[in-house]
Amino acid sequence: MVVVRILDQVVGHRVAIEKLLRTVEQERLPPSWLFVGPQKQGKKLVALGVAQAFLCERSRAACGNCPSCQRVARRQSEGLILLEPQGPTIKIESARQIVNDLSLTALGRGRVVLIDDAEKLTAQAANALLKSVEEPPPRTHFIFIAPSRDSVLGTLRSRSQIVRFGSLTREERSAIGGEDVDVEIRTRAVQVLVEMLGSGRVDAVAQLREQAGDRETALLYIKLWLEFIRDSWVLKSAAGVTKAPAATQNESLNSDLLEQLQVLSAYPFEKLGLASRAILQAERDLQSNCDVNLTLENLVYQNAGS
Ligand SMILES: [Zn+2]
Numbered sequence: 001m002v003v004v005r006i007l008d009q010v011v012g013h014r015v016a017i018e019k020l021l022r023t024v025e026q027e028r029l030p031p032s033w034l035f036v037g038p039q040k041q042g043k044k045l046v047a048l049g050v051a052q053a054f055l056c057e058r059s060r061a062a063c064g065n066c067p068s069c070q071r072v073a074r075r076q077s078e079g080l081i082l083l084e085p086q087g088p089t090i091k092i093e094s095a096r097q098i099v100n101d102l103s104l105t106a107l108g109r110g111r112v113v114l115i116d117d118a119e120k121l122t123a124q125a126a127n128a129l130l131k132s133v134e135e136p137p138p139r140t141h142f143i144f145i146a147p148s149r150d151s152v153l154g155t156l157r158s159r160s161q162i163v164r165f166g167s168l169t170r171e172e173r174s175a176i177g178g179e180d181v182d183v184e185i186r187t188r189a190v191q192v193l194v195e196m197l198g199s200g201r202v203d204a205v206a207q208l209r210e211q212a213g214d215r216e217t218a219l220l221y222i223k224l225w226l227e228f229i230r231d232s233w234v235l236k237s238a239a240g241v242t243k244a245p246a247a248t249q250n251e252s253l254n255s256d257l258l259e260q261l262q263v264l265s266a267y268p269f270e271k272l273g274l275a276s277r278a279i280l281q282a283e284r285d286l287q288s289n290c291d292v293n294l295t296l297e298n299l300v301y302q303n304a305g306s
Pocket of ligand 1 (some may be wrong): 011035056057058059063064065066067069070
C-alpha cells in the first residue's frame with residue numbers, strides 16, 4: 001500500500017504545521033479553527049493533513065499508512081466532511097446537510113468538518129452552522145478556510161481559533177509548480193504602485209482604470225502590491241543593518257524588480273504601513289463586491305494623501 005501522508009506534500013508553512021500538530025498530539029483541538037491567508041498557498045492541504053493526523057489510527061502525526069489515513073488521502077473518509085462552494089456562494093441547504101450529517105453517530109476516531117472558501121457562506125448558512133460550532137458533537141472539529149479574518153461572518157470568527165498563513169516564497173511556489181505571475185504584469189503593477197505612492201494621482205487612477213478595471217485583475221494587483229511592500233520593507237530593514245546585498249536580494253520575493261523596489265523602500269516605514277493598510281481595505285472592499293473603479297480611486301487618493 002502506498003504511504004500518503006498529506007502533510008509531507010505541503011510546501012512551506014512549517015511553523016503553522018508544527019503548532020497544529022502539537023495541538024493534535026496533546027488532544028487540545030479547538031471546536032473550530034479559522035485558517036486565514038492568501039489564496040492558493042496550501043491552506044486546504046494543511047487542513048486535510050491535520051484531519052488525517054487527527055483521524056489516524058496509529059499516530060497523532062498521521063502515519064499515512066493506516067486505513068483511515070488512506071481514506072483521508074482519497075478524500076473518502078467518513079470522518080472527513082468536506083464542503084466547497086459549487087457556485088458563487090455556499091447556501092443554507094449545504095450547511096443543513098452538514099448539521100444533519102453531524103447528528104449521525106460518528107464512526108472511527110472522530111470527525112473533521114472542512115469548509116473551504118468560508119467567505120462564501122451566506123449569512124443564513126453560517127448561522128445554520130453556529131450551534132454545531134458552539135456545541136459540536138464529541139470529537140468533532142471544524143476548520144474554516146478563508147482569505148482573511150474579516151471576510152468571515154463575525155459570529156463564526158469569534159467562535160474560531162485563528163491560524164494565519166503567509167505567502168509562500170518564490171522558491172516554494174516554484175517547488176509546487178505554481179505558476180508565477182507574468183513578469184510583464186508584475187512590472188506594470190509595481191510601476192502603478194510607485195506612481196500611486198508618489199504624487200501622480202491622476203496618472204495612477206488613469207493607469208489603474210485601464211489596467212485593472214476588472215475585479216480579478218484588481219485583486220491580482222493587490223496581491224502583488226502587498227508583496228512589493230513586503231519586499232521594500234525587507235530592503236529597508238536590511239539597509240539599516242550590516243548584511244551582504246546578495247542575501248538581501250534572495251530574501252526579496254521579486255528581486256528582478258529591484259530598481260522599483262528600491263524606490264519604494266525609500267519611503268518611511270509609516271507611509272508603507274499606511275499604504276498596506278489601505279491596500280488591504282481595498283481588498284476587503286473588492287471581496288465584498290464594492291465597485292472596482294471606486295475602490296481603486298479611493299485607494300489612490302488615500303495613498304497620495306498619506
Ligand atoms: Zn494513519
